[in-house]
Amino acid sequence: QKEVEQNSGPLSVPEGAIASLNCTYSDRGSQSFFWYRQYSGKSPELIMFIYSNGDKEDGRFTAQLNKASQYVSLLIRDSQPSDSATYLCAVNSSGGFKTIFGAGTRLFVKA
Amino acid sequence: EAGVVQSPRYKIIEKKQPVAFWCNPISGHNTLYWYRQNLGQGPELLIRYENEEAVDDSQLPKDRFSAERLKGVDSTLKIQPAELGDSAVYLCASSLGSSGGASATDFGPGTRLTVL
Numbered sequence: 224q225k226e227v228e229q230n231s232g233p234l235s236v237p238e239g240a241i242a243s244l245n246c247t248y249s250d251r252g253s254q255s256f257f258w259y260r261q262y263s264g265k266s267p268e269l270i271m272f273i274y275s276n277g278d279k280e281d282g283r284f285t286a287q288l289n290k291a292s293q294y295v296s297l298l299i300r301d302s303q304p305s306d307s308a309t310y311l312c313a314v315n316s317s318g319g320f321k322t323i324f325g326a327g328t329r330l331f332v333k334a
Numbered sequence: 335e336a337g338v339v340q341s342p343r344y345k346i347i348e349k350k351q352p353v354a355f356w357c358n359p360i361s362g363h364n365t366l367y368w369y370r371q372n373l374g375q376g377p378e379l380l381i382r383y384e385n386e387e388a389v390d391d392s393q394l395p396k397d398r399f400s401a402e403r404l405k406g407v408d409s410t411l412k413i414q415p416a417e418l419g420d421s422a423v424y425l426c427a428s429s430l431g432s433s434g435g436a437s438a439t440d441f442g443p444g445t446r447l448t449v450l
Contacts, residue, residue: 231374257439266425266441267377311376321390322439324376 227314229325237333242299244310244328252317256288258297259311267311271297302332338442340426346448352414355445359428366403368411369425377425421449
């Protein structure tokens with residue numbers, strides 16, 4: 224079992240729809256969770272982080288964390304073509320010193 | 335504020351040749367990371383520095399890879415000799431601190447290495 228698992232996609236949604244990206248992790252002691260966006264040929268950029276169970280909202284982005292289920296998700300409301308990218312889920316190990324990345328989910332937003 | 339700087343941006347070499355990558359982190363960031371990203375995969379940590387000390391190099395293939403961070407600022411990652419499977423993007427990243435992962439990690443633009 225991979226330490227951080229994501230569906231590779233591609234996930235295709237129409238412009239204006241909600242895109243839902245999911246991630247599961249294996250280390251039950253993990254405390255910090257991150258979502259990065261990576262455009263093709265570019266480096267990852269942090270868009271959200273979450274530490275506590277529940278939802279965290281930032282503009283059109285909402286991160287959801289369920290530690291009991293070891294599940295993290297990212298919702299993108301009113302999806303735009305410019306949101307088309309690969310979204311990487313990252314989890315800090317229970318010691319807090321190592322960040323493990325998932326393989327990423329490719330998102331396409333159709334105009 | 336300048337971001338993480340890496341050079342070169344692209345490198346093409348023949349197998350068995352040496353190659354080196356350079357990174358200058360964001361000013362004041364004590365923690366520096368080297369990641370390798372293969373096509374279609376997430377970044378994989380190679381080595382993490384806290385100031386000048388390598389605190390996690392468990393994923394670094396030490397038979398051919400070496401790294402240094404003299405004076406706790408700039409860092410160099412070297413591969414000698416390079417193999418075909420080393421073709422990837424090498425990302426340098428930095429953060430203010432790594433304890434508990436509370437600090438955001440800023441990535442450099444990466445060096446795309448092609449080994450022929």
